[in-house]
Amino acid sequence: MSRKATITQKEIVNAAFKITKREGFEQITSRKLAAAAGCSTQPIFRIYDSMDALKKDVYDKAAAYYEDYYNDCSKNHEVPFVDLGLAYIGFAQKFPYLFKLLFVSEQGDEKKSMYDLVNGSKENVVKEIKRASDDGISNAQQLFMKMWIYIHGAGCMAVTGDYDLDEATSVSMLESAYKAFSL
Structure with missing residues (x-):
């Protein structure tokens, strides 16, 4: 036995x-x-059977961890995409290895897209694009793409230790980027 x-x-x-x-x-x-x-x-x-199978399960757990992290973040800024950006940058600062696993490293065919990870089950990105549209932005999806490139860059800088701005400065920069990209 x-x-x-x-x-x-x-x-x-x-x-x-x-x-x-x-x-x-x-x-x-x-x-x-x-x-x-x-x-x-x-x-x-x-x-x-392989480390790849284990990595897939760890990846899935990290994706759920990111979604929980985002859901627990306060969302009190009027300007669209600011809360989304703060959460993403904050996650990169607090959990750089999980950030790398989710948003920087290659995962193969079963990897969720960056958009799917950030959008989450509550459609976080869709809601922010709608907020921007309600704010009078005619092409809110294009604005999201510009903001996301900016936000992802800040997240990557946070992982390498090159982004050490406090929250107030981050909010100001995200709001300025939103205004500049809205033109």
């Missing part, structure tokens, strides 16, 4: 997620993951 498995797939994913959050997915080795999950490497290889 074989021994009952004592470690679950969920526990392995949670351990891998913690390592990814702290050090990046590239730092996961079977031994490091086993130590973090409190098991030998055998259950990991029993559950996962």
Whole structure:
């Protein structure tokens, strides 16, 4: 009779997620993951045929984590796309390795698009585009694209440590970008 498995797939994913959050997915080795999950490497290889399969599950957990993070952020700015930008930049500052996994690294065919990640299940981008349209912007989707390039650049700068602006300055810059791109 074989021994009952004592470690679950969920526990392995949670351990891998913690390592990814702290050090990046590239730092996961079977031994490091086993130590973090409190098991030998055998259950990991029993559950996962490859690191790509594990990475997909960690990616999905990171995507859900980003959506929860965005949903928990305050949304009190009048200018469209400011709250979206603040949340994105804040996520990059607080969780640079998760940001890289979601928004900078290649994931293959099963990766969600950046738009789908940011839009989320509550259609965050759609709502912001509608707000811009209601604000009198004739081509709000094009404005979103311009703002998103700006916001993504700021997020990437946050990951490298080159974006250290406080929230008030970030709000001012996002509002200025919105006005400039609206012309």
